[in-house]
Amino acid sequence: MPSTRALIHAPWSASKVAMALRCPRLFHFRYVDKIREPEVMPEAKIGKAIHKALESHLMGATLTEACDTARADLDETEQLRFDALGTGIPAFMSRLGQFRKRRRVARQLVEYSLAVREDLTVTQFYSGDAYYRGVLDLGYLFEDDSIALLDHKTGVRIPGSSITDQLEGYAVLSAAAFRHVRTFWLGIHWVAERAVEWAPSIAPETIHDRLAPTLLDNIEAAALAVSDGPRTNTGTWCDRCSYRGMCPASRELRYEPVEWYDDDED
Ligand code: SF4
Structure with a gap:
């Protein structure tokens, strides 16, 4: 049975848990005070656009259509970065085609929403009793009762973390949703590395x-981390924080005047 403090902040997701553990103040800006992100970091915009392009292409749009639509809202510099990342999409699609030929696919799941209650039984994504939820980037249900779950990542690999740790939430969600499945394959598509x-x-x-x-x-652990209020936890992640402009800790870090000590005794 979850604690009251965990239930208060439900529904949880992988990114919400990570945010609570990384910086409780950021969590409070986003999920308690529900303040809209004052700025969206270019990395986040480009990552979202790449996900969108992959999703539309997987759903049948041509690569050109998918990329043109996805990059339309980016500025010129972001479009150049999108184009560099996007060059890996055809290789990914061709690898996927070969993979699909070798396996008997029963169903393709693209941007598939999954949610469970606190007892890990399935519920609807937007239902009031959802305790944990996530949107699966790509999944394949095979006729041999196995499933492959794939997450597109546009960022860099996190040293020391395993795929299973990063995708444990999707495994739990899909095990609840597809109870007949006997084998789960978890994978990460590192877009930049193709x-x-x-x-x-x-x-x-x-x-x-x-x-x-x-x-x-x-x-x-995440609920405990945010239970004593909007405590700041500064780190390298502050530079990519969408709320850094309104965070006092970030202002101190970024705009602290440089002390000047003159050791010249003359
Ligand atoms: S700038 Fe840093 S300390 Fe402030 S909310 Fe963002 S992540 Fe937390």
Whole structure:
């Protein structure tokens, strides 16, 4: 049974848990005070546009149509960065085509919304009883009762973190939604590196016995981290924080006057 402090902030998601653990003040700006992001970082805009292009292309739009629509709202510099990242899309699609030929795909899931209640039973994404939820970038349900879950990442790899740690939430959500599945494959599409990395396959028992309890513990840790108010936790992530302009800690960090000590005794 989750704690009251965890229930107060439900529904949780992977990014919400990560934000609470990284900086409680940022969490409060976003989820407690519900302040709209004052600025959207270029990395976030480009990442969103790449996701959009991949989604439309997977749903049947031509690559040109998908990219033209997705990059339309970016400024000139962001469009150049989008174009550089987007050059990896055809290679990804061709690899996906070959992969699909080798396996009997029962269903393709693109930007697929999943949600569970606190007891990890399935519910609707926008339902009031949703406790944890997420949108799966791409998934394939195969006729042999296995599933492949893939997350597109436009950022850099986080040193020391495993694919399973990063995608544990999707594994828990899809295990609840597709109860007949016996084998789960978790993968990350590193867009900038044009690489797809897969973790060893996971059985539903592992999700039930290990990943689900870890996920619930992480939610509790996140709820505890934000329970004593909007405490700031500054770090390198402040430079990419959408709320940095209104955060006093960031202002101190960024605009602190440089002390000048004159050691010349003359
Ligand atoms: S600027 Fe840094 S300390 Fe301030 S809210 Fe953002 S992440 Fe937290």
